[in-house]
Amino acid sequence: DFQELEEKLHPNFDLMNLNEFMKVCTLNEFSSKLSRKVSPQSSRKVTYFNLSDAIYEMASELHAIKDSLIFKKCWTNQVQELSREDTDEDDTENSKEKKENYTLDHVHSKIYQSCYSRYKELYSSLKSGEMLLEEVDIVFEVCKGKYKHLNKDLDIMCKIDPSDDRKWIKGRVAQIKEYHNYHLVMDSAKIIMDIKSALCPEGDFSILEKLNEVKSKTKNLNCIDAAFVRAKDTLKDMTDQRNECLQVLSQSENFIKWVKKELKDIKELKVFVDLASISAGENDQDVHRVAFFHDAVLGYSSLLYGLKQDSDFKNVMDSLPTLWKALENDKDLPEKLKDTARHLSWLKTVRETHGSVEYSSLSLATSFNERGVYTITRNQKR
Numbered sequence: 001d002f003q004e005l006e007e008k009l010h011p012n013f014d015l016m017n018l019n020e021f022m023k024v025c026t027l028n029e030f031s032s033k034l035s036r037k038v039s040p041q042s043s044r045k046v047t048y049f050n051l052s053d054a055i056y057e058m059a060s061e062l063h064a065i066k067d068s069l070i071f072k073k074c075w076t077n078q079v080q081e082l083s084r085e086d087t088d089e090d091d092t093e094n095s096k097e098k099k100e101n102y103t104l105d106h107v108h109s110k111i112y113q114s115c116y117s118r119y120k121e122l123y124s125s126l127k128s129g130e131m132l133l134e135e136v137d138i139v140f141e142v143c144k145g146k147y148k149h150l151n152k153d154l155d156i157m158c159k160i161d162p163s164d165d166r167k168w169i170k171g172r173v174a175q176i177k178e179y180h181n182y183h184l185v186m187d188s189a190k191i192i193m194d195i196k197s198a199l200c201p202e203g204d205f206s207i208l209e210k211l212n213e214v215k216s217k218t219k220n221l222n223c224i225d226a227a228f229v230r231a232k233d234t235l236k237d238m239t240d241q242r243n244e245c246l247q248v249l250s251q252s253e254n255f256i257k258w259v260k261k262e263l264k265d266i267k268e269l270k271v272f273v274d275l276a277s278i279s280a281g282e283n284d285q286d287v288h289r290v291a292f293f294h295d296a297v298l299g300y301s302s303l304l305y306g307l308k309q310d311s312d313f314k315n316v317m318d319s320l321p322t323l324w325k326a327l328e329n330d331k332d333l334p335e336k337l338k339d340t341a342r343h344l345s346w347l348k349t350v351r352e353t354h355g356s357v358e359y360s361s362l363s364l365a366t367s368f369n370e371r372g373v374y375t376i377t378r379n380q381k382r
Contacts, residue, residue, distance in 0.1 A: 022046045064159045078115045134217035175224040188238035194250035200311040248334040255341040296337040299326035
């Protein structure tokens with residue numbers, strides 16, 4: 001209920017006497033205050049609005065931070081909380097009649113004090129970097145992609161403490177931005193860890209542990225450090241298409257184990273494909289299975305045959321450019337692997353059907369074709 005205050009805002013203040021508007025003092029009184037080192041400000045109090053000292057203090061503090069989006073969010077949250085409390089209390093048909101009008105004193109005691117205390121808590125936790133990530137999600141959700149505005153907002157926040165040099169703001173905004181962009185590599189980090197489990201379980205992937213720490217919202221902003229940024233930047237080139245490509249491989253663990261056990265290298269792959277082609281004959285479905293198998297294993301070969309049990313994170317990342325080139329040449333590579341993994345039992349049957357002698361013979365013939373020398377002569381008559 002600000003009706004009385006609003007009415008006092010309408011007069012033309014230029015036509016008012018000074019002593020009607022504020023407390024005045026004589027020059028002698030003013031000089032006396034200066035000699036006694038009493039602030040002259042105490043003699044300049046506006047009395048026209050008939051406000052208490054607490055309300056004047058509130059007005060002064062509000063004027064300093066009135067443009068802060070963070071403070072406005074605190075204010076909105078406090079008002080909504082009070083509204084919920086009123087709703088819980090007012091459960092009768094005449095609840096509207098029981099609602100009280102809010103005067104400035106009510107605003108000060110029920111909204112402003114809690115709101116300003118909360119704002120100062122946010123300031124302290126931000127400046128120290130100890131704000132929890134779960135709180136960052138709530139407070140700075142509206143600031144995503146608006147980091148110039150955030151920088152301005154934190155500058156306004158520093159008015160709480162006039163002695164603040166504001167040097168911490170740039171680093172804190174950078175941390176919040178890195179945290180907001182974390183979701184872009186979160187899926188990639190998980191998929192790489194799945195690849196580790198499937199292909200190199202003994203490898204060192206500690207660099208990704210920094211990224212995984214952030215999943216726990218109980219960590220604070222200080223965990224967004226240089227190590228976190230380095231880890232995130234290593235995955236910055238991961239697209240949705242590349243994530244899917246790796247995810248399909250990580251989900252084909254049984255297929256991976258079988259291929260690495262039965263086919264030691266690309267040479268053996270070629271031999272098996274020849275045998276499988278014999279088994280397929282003219283059956284179109286089986287011919288397609290063989291073709292898909294060949295393309296899938298060859299496309300993923302940099303990981304299937306390039307990584308060992310103890311390969312580390314760097315080894316995995318070094319093997320990816322070859323896979324990305326294969327994916328660029330064949331967009332259906334993940335689907336081919338998926339289809340091949342579904343027909344693993346058929347591949348096992350083909351492998352069992354052609355015994356070791358037949359397999360060794362074809363392998364030997366392949367070696368002759370690659371490195372052997374054929375001598376063609378006329379049959380000599382006896």
